[in-house]
Amino acid sequence: xxxxxxxxxxxxxxxxxxxxxxxxxxxxxxxxxxxxxxxxxxxxxxxxxxxxxxxxxxxxxxxxxxxxxxxxxxxxxxxxxxxxxxxxxxxxxxxxxxxxxxxxxxxxxxxxxxxxxxxxxxxxxxxxxxxxxxxxxxxxxxxxxxxxxxxxxxxxxxxxxxxxxxxxxxxxxxxxxxxxxxxx
Numbered sequence: 001x002x003x004x005x006x007x008x009x010x011x012x013x014x015x016x017x018x019x020x021x022x023x024x025x026x027x028x029x030x031x032x033x034x035x036x037x038x039x040x041x042x043x044x045x046x047x048x049x050x051x052x053x054x055x056x057x058x059x060x061x062x063x064x065x066x067x068x069x070x071x072x073x074x075x076x077x078x079x080x081x082x083x084x085x086x087x088x089x090x091x092x093x094x095x096x097x098x099x100x101x102x103x104x105x106x107x108x109x110x111x112x113x114x115x116x117x118x119x120x121x122x123x124x125x126x127x128x129x130x131x132x133x134x135x136x137x138x139x140x141x142x143x144x145x146x147x148x149x150x151x152x153x154x155x156x157x158x159x160x161x162x163x164x165x166x167x168x169x170x171x172x173x174x175x176x177x178x179x180x181x182x183x184x
Contacts, residue, residue, distance in 0.1 A: 005031050007038070020044075020079060043113075043120035047090040048077035048166045050174045051100050051127040058153055059098050059130075060167070063143035073146070073156070074164040075171075077122070086110075086123040094127055096136050098145050103129025108173040113165065122166050126174045128181075150175060 007028040016023040022042040030036055051059040065072045078093035080086060087105065094100050108124040137143065148156075153171055156162045162171075 007031075007036075010035065039117055041118040041120070043118055044080045044082045044084075045086070045119075045121040045123070046077055046079045047086050047093055047123045047125060048075045048170050049090050049094045049105070049125045049127050050075050050170045051094060051098055051102065051130055052150075052174070052178060053130050054128075056150060056178065057147045058150060058171075059100070060146050060148060060153070061097055061143040062146055063141075068163070072164050073162055074167040077166060087125075090123070090125045090127075094125075095133065096138065097141075097143065099133040099135040100127065100130045101133060102127035102131070106177065108170070108177070111169055122169075124166075124170050124173055126170075126177060150178060 007030055009026050010029050011027040013025045014022070015025055020043065024040045024042065026038045026040055028036055028038050053059070059076070060073050061076050062071050062073045064070065076093055076097040078089060078096070080089050087107070090105055091101075094102060094105075104127070106126040106128065108126055110121050110123045112118070113120045113122055135145070150171070153162065154175065157168050157171060162168060
């Protein structure tokens with residue numbers, strides 16, 4: 001049986017309060033009683049949605065990502081407001097970024113984006129039964145909506161043309177379910 005480990009926060013020093021994240025330097029007590037430091041980026045979390053039409057085409061967004069320094073192809077996504085329900089956030093972000101509403105939003109699970117230093121968790125949804133509408137992007141948000149087959153997207157994952165981790169996870173989680181429903 002695997003050993004269970006735990007780290008107890010003994011002290012927290014706030015380093016930065018930002019628009020999206022807060023950064024803390026924590027002093028923690030380890031299992032053996034020794035002390036260590038942990039840098040923590042607190043993030044409210046978010047959602048990502050893979051919209052798929054009745055012919056099996058997936059709708060993606062391509063936008064400039066400043067930290068990466070270039071345009072990135074990714075699943076539509078957005079940040080949760082503190083205390084916001086992730087399902088409601090998924091409905092909102094799908095509409096804002098693609099204009100779509102969906103008959104069905106299927107929850108595919110949650111994952112930590114980088115648990116070594118961040119509290120951020122992303123909830124993954126598959127959107128089916130799409131109805132087109134108009135995008136209504138946030139102020140300062142610019143993106144292109146693009147349509148691909150699942151095969152094209154998986155080829156792009158394997159050839160490193162898709163670099164975004166949430167997108168890769170969403171595609172991998174959705175692929176099996178789409179096959180079962182005959183939409184892939």
